[in-house]
Amino acid sequence: MRNNTLPRVAQVLGFILSMLLVPAVHALTLTLTGDCTNGTVASFNASTNTLTCTTTTGPTPPGTCNITSVPAAAIQSGVGVSAGTSVTLTAFCATGTPPITYSWDHSVTNAVAFNAPATQTTYTVTTSNISGAGPTLTATVFIASTNQGTAPGNCSIVQTPNTVASAVAAGTVVNLNMTCAGGNPATSCAWSNNIVAGCSGNVTAPSTNITYSATASNSFGTSTPATPTTIQVQTSTTGKNFCTGSDQIITVGWPASGQVRPGTSGLGNQTLAFKITIPLTFSPALNIAHMGFAHLIEVPGTPVTSRDFTVSKNSCDFQSGTYLYNDIGYGDTAPSINFTINNPNFSRAGADFNLSPGDTIYMNVRNANNGSPSCPAGGGACNVLFDFATPNRY
Numbered sequence: 001m002r003n004n005t006l007p008r009v010a011q012v013l014g015f016i017l018s019m020l021l022v023p024a025v026h027a028l029t030l031t032l033t034g035d036c037t038n039g040t041v042a043s044f045n046a047s048t049n050t051l052t053c054t055t056t057t058g059p060t061p062p063g064t065c066n067i068t069s070v071p072a073a074a075i076q077s078g079v080g081v082s083a084g085t086s087v088t089l090t091a092f093c094a095t096g097t098p099p100i101t102y103s104w105d106h107s108v109t110n111a112v113a114f115n116a117p118a119t120q121t122t123y124t125v126t127t128s129n130i131s132g133a134g135p136t137l138t139a140t141v142f143i144a145s146t147n148q149g150t151a152p153g154n155c156s157i158v159q160t161p162n163t164v165a166s167a168v169a170a171g172t173v174v175n176l177n178m179t180c181a182g183g184n185p186a187t188s189c190a191w192s193n194n195i196v197a198g199c200s201g202n203v204t205a206p207s208t209n210i211t212y213s214a215t216a217s218n219s220f221g222t223s224t225p226a227t228p229t230t231i232q233v234q235t236s237t238t239g240k241n242f243c244t245g246s247d248q249i250i251t252v253g254w255p256a257s258g259q260v261r262p263g264t265s266g267l268g269n270q271t272l273a274f275k276i277t278i279p280l281t282f283s284p285a286l287n288i289a290h291m292g293f294a295h296l297i298e299v300p301g302t303p304v305t306s307r308d309f310t311v312s313k314n315s316c317d318f319q320s321g322t323y324l325y326n327d328i329g330y331g332d333t334a335p336s337i338n339f340t341i342n343n344p345n346f347s348r349a350g351a352d353f354n355l356s357p358g359d360t361i362y363m364n365v366r367n368a369n370n371g372s373p374s375c376p377a378g379g380g381a382c383n384v385l386f387d388f389a390t391p392n393r394y
Helices: 005-020
Strands: 040-045 050-055 063-070 086-095 101-104 121-129 132-141 153-160 173-182 188-191 200-204 210-212 214-218 229-231 248-251 272-277 292-298 307-312 325-330 336-341 346-348 352-354 360-367 384-389
Touching: 063 132, 086 101, 086 121, 086 132, 153 214, 153 229, 173 188, 173 214, 272 384, 292 360, 360 384
Parallel strands: 248 272
Antiparallel strands: 040 050, 063 086, 101 121, 121 132, 153 173, 173 200, 188 214, 210 229, 272 360, 292 336, 292 384, 307 325, 307 360, 336 346, 346 352
């Protein structure tokens, strides 16, 4: 009997080899599951044997949008720009799937300059992208000529009492008031040394002269500084100001021509003080042979009126009793009161009194019977002329 084992083994091996050489007819299908969240899909990388979750969310609409302007004042209420000014409006959305479209009305193009119109105008822009419409925004261009006021202008500082006309004693309360004649009304004032909190306030005169300045402001700007004001402080026991109410101080400059003649208009119940400052030096040189003079004279054609008349180093001085010359209740029948000023150390007006270069003296006059004048105020009936001539008038 023949041994058939070896051929049988060879037959089995051949079958196995033939099966290995048969091409694949069907692809292998794998189903992957994992921990990917909603809105993502899983994918497998066979080369790295890794599972990846990929987001599948779609486009987002525009968001976090705003409008800017160049110049910035164009869209600031209360500021604005002049008509015709070049203005650029730019809309921008910080979020949303690009590209984002910005559509303006009034033929405005995003980030493209145009000329400001003649009147205040509101511009609208709509935003959109692939996902649809986004926010709608507006911007108003304000025009200065119709919307903007002006800063205060033509400002000045008023003192009460007016220490420039007559110095006050240290410690005197002086009101400083800042007023502006131009522009929109001031809403605040800034003073040097912060001496006053608002546009008007009281200060206490210090021991020496002091100068203050101030500016006024409103929502439209700040004024140029007003002319500084100086609180004039007395440096001696003389120089007190007794003027009140409607009283007047009339400064009479030392006349280069040698003589001046100021007058009054409407002298009634008030006191007038003619203020004269003796110069430190005299030019031209004094003519010692001639004396100066001061005359208080009725206006020609007016009735003779009784006057109270003093010469003092204090203004409106009918109460101190420290007169250089006193003629109270004098009946002006001449009709003038005359006195002379000698060079330059004393004046004569019924009695001698000393003057020194640099002194300030006041020729004070009022109608007699203080408060009850013998002629009515106004109309010229009470008016006087004041003649003043220097010793060097020739």
